[in-house]
Amino acid sequence: MTYVLRRLLVLVLLAVVPALSFAQTGRADRLSQLENAKIAYLTDKISLTQDQAQKFWPVYNDFTTKRRDLNRRMRQLRIASPEALTDQQIRENLTQALALRQQEVKLETDYFEKFQKVLSIRQVGQLYAAERDFTREVIKRVADRRGGRTPAPRTDD
The missing domain is CATH 1.10.287 (Helix Hairpins)
Structure with a gap:
């Protein structure tokens, strides 16, 4: 994947994820946007x-x-x-x-x-790390949009 295409994917991610918390679209649309951002993020991080x-x-x-x-x-x-x-x-x-x-x-x-x-074994390892990083980033951005409040801890675990 070329450097320009990788950077474009990251820019799409950075543009889409913050918009998720403000989007007035339905739940399905927000989930679709999130999935698209995840695809771009993972594609970049594991260099597919x-x-x-x-x-x-x-x-x-x-x-x-x-x-x-x-x-x-x-x-x-x-x-x-x-x-x-x-x-x-x-x-x-x-x-x-x-x-x-x-x-x-x-x-x-x-x-x-x-x-x-x-994938190579290195890419598999990068995949697992990138999934965790993506989830952390989404949670962080949602919390930032809510004024720095972190999501309430789950009590059903």
């Missing part, structure tokens, strides 16, 4: 070639869809307050949560192997 990008993005999109589904199922288990459940229901929820965490580890292991078929 055009050939790699054509092979990588379908695999990565499949991975994120499956990971998102597992996370959604985990959140659903956390919704119920333990005080409102019987001991058996609590046991079932905890057993399901452990099973989902095992599925998540298996998913990550499977896709670690798939990513290595498309």
Whole structure:
């Protein structure tokens, strides 16, 4: 990827992410903008070639869809307050949560192997770091737009 194209992708990211908190568009539009910014950010950070990008993005999109589904199922288990459940229901929820965490580890292991078929091991490492960095940057920018307040800590973990 050329230097100019990489810089253009970063500029798109920097323009789109701050706008997310002010956008008057619907949730789906904001999520689409965020996904586009993430694509630009990851493409730049792991230095994808055009050939790699054509092979990588379908695999990565499949991975994120499956990971998102597992996370959604985990959140659903956390919704119920333990005080409102019987001991058996609590046991079932905890057993399901452990099973989902095992599925998540298996998913990550499977896709670690798939990513290595498309990317170098260095790029795979850069991918994981870039995902974390992107998430931190989005959270930081949202917090800055809210006047420096950080998001409330999650209590469902």
